[in-house]
Amino acid sequence: MAGLWFEEFAVGQRFVHEIRRTVTDADNVLFSALTHNPAAIHIDHHYAATTEFGRPLMNSLFTLGLVIGLSVQDTTFGTTVANLGMSETSFPRPVFAGDTIRAETEVTALRPSASRPGQGVVTFAHIGLNQRDEIVCRTLRAALMMARPA
Structure with a gap:
């Protein structure tokens, strides 16, 4: 199992995740369609050309999901009970x-969880970076994690 148990995490522990992903127009259109987001800034090239960006922006919730997803293999794969929430989420660059x-x-x-023996809450600070090492997303994520089985 790739994920870590609650006891294997330490405050200050850092992960530089190896997997990267190039995002595509198809990702953007599909994600926007699946989430019923018809915003022209994501799916209409003609409209987006008239904006300050000159082209469609990737849906920010896709970016957030991708950044967290890229972290899973090294941190929580198979050991997460649930995501409890994200906070302080920002998108400094498109x-x-x-x-x-x-x-x-x-x-x-x-x-450690007070109400769930054998589980604990880990808070992760995730950052997403583009190919120029510019931060494009940051978030704090609280995850309920399994403790090592007895």
Whole structure:
């Protein structure tokens, strides 16, 4: 199992995730369609050409999901009970089709669950970076994690 148990995390622990992904127009249109987001800035090249960006922006929720997804193999694959929430999420730079996104993660807090024996909450600070190492996404994610089985 690639994911870590609650006890294997430490505050300050850092991960530079190896997997990267180049995003495409198809990703953007499909994600926007699946989430019923008809915003022209994501799916209409003609409209987007008239904006300050000159082309469609990747849907920011796709970017957030991708950044967290890129972290899973090294951190939570098979050991997560549930995501409890994201906070302090920001998108400092736009993402466009053709950008290659990578992720880094730092563990910022740990606490055993008071109501769920054998589980604990890990807070991850995720950042997403493009091919120029510019931060395109950051978020804090709280995840309920399994403790190592007895």
